Amino acid sequence: MKPSLQLKLGQQLTMTPQLQQAIRLLQLPALELQAHIRELLETNVMLEPDEAEASGTFEVAVTAAEQPKPPERATESTVEVLEEGWGDHSVGPAETPWSGDEDERHQEYVDESGKSLQDHLMWQLELAGLAPRELAVARAIVDAISDDGYLTESLAEIAHTLRPELECSTEEVHGVLERVQTLDPPGIGARSVAECIELQLRQLDPATPGFGTALQIARAHLELVAQRELTLLRRELRATEEELDAALALVRSCHPRPGATVCAGSAQYVVPDVFVRRTEHGWGVEINPATLPRVRLNQGYASLIGRNASHASMRAQLQEARWLLKSLEIRHETLMKVARSIVERQTAFLEQGEEHMRPMILKDIAEAVAMHESTVSRVTSGKYMHTPRGVFELRYFFSSQVEGADGSGTSSTAIRAKIRKLVKEEDADAPLSDGRIAELLSVEGIPVARRTVAKYREAMGIAASNERRRAGLKQM
Incomplete structure (x- = not known):
């Protein structure tokens, strides 16, 4: 076989260092992000903590074009964005600036006995x-x-x-x-x-x-x-x-x-990444300022860099610093988009409770924010939302659905809440069996099998009807 030369055209996706860094920062929880920023501040001279005062928060009204819901529904709540102003060279809040003596200023109130x-x-x-x-x-x-x-x-x-x-x-x-x-x-x-x-x-x-x-x-x-x-x-x-x-x-x-x-262990605290609260126009979404370390370019060092070959390492650090700031801004914007889209779809849950949780999957949010499902998965992993009903991981709002008789779907979270409510309101002398609970849910338009009710009941730690009846008799 004679050797020959061939020309072939092709395309392939390459993960650039900028993209890799953006993906890594996107999936980091708040505490790990702060630790990562602290390490970079110690290794990259082109970065410095920014302790300047920020201008505060401002509200961005949601226009009709941005609303996925029809405007004629009077009960639909408007979701506002309450966020920090982002400068060109800094990210994070002014209320809690990062500095080298942060550990001395912020005390963690835990059990100091240390007795094992x-x-x-x-x-x-x-x-x-x-x-x-x-x-x-x-x-x-x-x-x-x-x-x-x-x-x-x-x-x-x-x-x-x-x-x-x-x-x-x-x-x-x-x-x-x-x-x-x-x-x-x-x-x-x-x-x-x-x-x-x-x-x-x-x-x-x-x-x-x-x-x-x-x-x-x-x-x-x-x-x-x-x-x-x-x-x-x-x-x-x-x-x-x-x-x-x-x-x-x-x-x-x-x-x-x-x-x-004896050694119960110290309590593990959750730092919410997003705050959701009532406003005069509906619901407001705001990034937790305490989760964003404030960092900026060191303009003093950046202005000294010339075209001399001896400054090559300094130019590389300057480029890395700019990539970092851009990646942090992308993380902020992506987290805000996803959180806002979740609140828009789960307004009924925020206003009325778990029984009104809507079925939602990653694909729904991905289509709403025009991103890939894997990106939404990274954003929602290890991130928490503080709402008037408690602190929830963003993944909590995603659940499968059960098709109703009218074609509408009911979230599995809502079904669990309804089962819990039925058991709580049942007659202690005649507890509801799994079959009876399935019948009551079917009357409400939620056709579920008895084994599905049993699976949800066991997952919530609720005893079977005969055990609840026995426990009721002992209390009499």
Whole structure:
């Protein structure tokens, strides 16, 4: 075969560095964005924090051409844009400018005790008067206890970790473990849920009604309790209904994760990216100024750059700084467009609650803002909206739909809310079954199957009708 030259034309999409940076900033949550900007301020001399005062907020009225809804509907709310003025070289608010001493100015009010479960246990062991050898074994046992309070290593493994400093048998480790299991909180150091519950039950007076039956349940019948096979459980234990009820009450009073009562962990706070509030014209949408670090070009360094070859690295940093500012502006505009479009479609939810949530998918918002679905997905991931009804992730407003008899669709979120309302308003003596709830929803024009109702009910943590009836009888 003779070699030959061929000319072929083709097109391909190339991800430029600018596009890659814009996509990366678009999907960053607020806290990660602030950390990223802080890193860039330390590495790029062409960027500097901007602490100048901004002009404040202003309102941009939505014109009739921008409204996707017909103007003749009197009940339709107008969505306004309440946003910060953006300069050519800076982004972010003036109220919370970023600076190097930000960590000193902003304090995070969290639990400063810093006491872990291991610290709590060692404090008790040091007061227990153990011999040095027993205290060393006890320390190894405590190190093998998880934050939930369970022993995560076998006795043989604990004995092996003590070597060669200390030679001890598994029987000796077991003896020290029994001492550790007497510490606070009750149930600590257990190797299984059954042992954990038994340790807590043994803290009670043996004369407590149902004590013996509760121990039998903890040792061998927890699976029947989890499956709610109470009839089979009563037959296995040969106990009366009163004895079983008393024993189950004791078992359910035990904590399955005793370690969590000591090291509950610090609260995780959510910083909303968008504020939605009522205005005299309808609803207003505003980017949270605290989520946008204020940064600008360092004009002093930028003016010193010449055409000299020695300034090549400085010119590269200047170009990167301009790309960053442009990417941040694109992120701001895209987030505002998506949030505004969501509010326009979910006005009924904001005004009347979950039962009026409209079905909406990524494609609906993508078509409204003339963007790709993947872009909308990046914007809504990890971003939160503060509304009069609470703080919600932007993804919360997207849900599938169930086609109604008249051809209209109902959001799955609205169906869950209706099921929750029906259960809340039901007669405690005659709880609604899944089939009856499906019938009531069908009357409202929402044809759903019984298994769909059961799936939504279980997802919301609502017990079945027979269990709700049993719980109602016990409260009488």
